[in-house]
Amino acid sequence: MRLAIGSDHAGFELKGCLAELARGLGHQVVDVGAASYQADDDYPDFAEAVAVAVAGGDAARGILVCGSGIGASIAANKVCGIRAGLCAETYSAHQGVEHDDMNVVVLGSRVTGVEVAKEIVRAFLGAAFTGEARHKRRLNKVLAIEQRYCQAMAGEQE
DSSP: OEEEEEEOGGGHHHHHHHHHHHHHTTOEEEEOSOSSOOTTOOHHHHHHHHHHHHHTTSOSEEEEEESSSHHHHHHHTTSTTOOEEEOSSHHHHHHHHHHHOOOEEEEETTTSOHHHHHHHHHHHHHOOOOOOHHHHHHHHHHHHHHHHHHHHHHHHHO
16 A cells, blocks of 8 residues: 655654655555654644645555644645544554544554554554445435535635
8 A cells, every 4th residue: 555654743753764664564655754754844734745645546545643743633634535534543543444434543642652653553554444324324324424515615715
């Protein structure tokens, strides 16, 4: 699977560990930054880069890391087509994909240890959307909300 991965300064070190893990699992990893540790960089820049790669089809899924994971999650979810979830344990990482078709996992480097983060990424990458009727029904409702507001916002910007 082709993955986009990104982080700000707070997640820079963990991002490297997770990229190495994903490559070791046989995935193609596209690192959208930060390319080096920069104490004054901003998480929205990297959240947008991962989200655009996933929404645009350049990557099947994304991995984002910032200090708490909250800011990157909020920023990524502003991009139409993104279903980013902040995960601090493995259940949410696989269930988010299986039930909600989550396409970006977000981790907080200051609240989640390296080994737990690796297990979360393994769970995320190993999961697939079930396609069960109840999950499709719920996902379709989410997609309908997204469509209404993404179209409305696009119309306002013209």
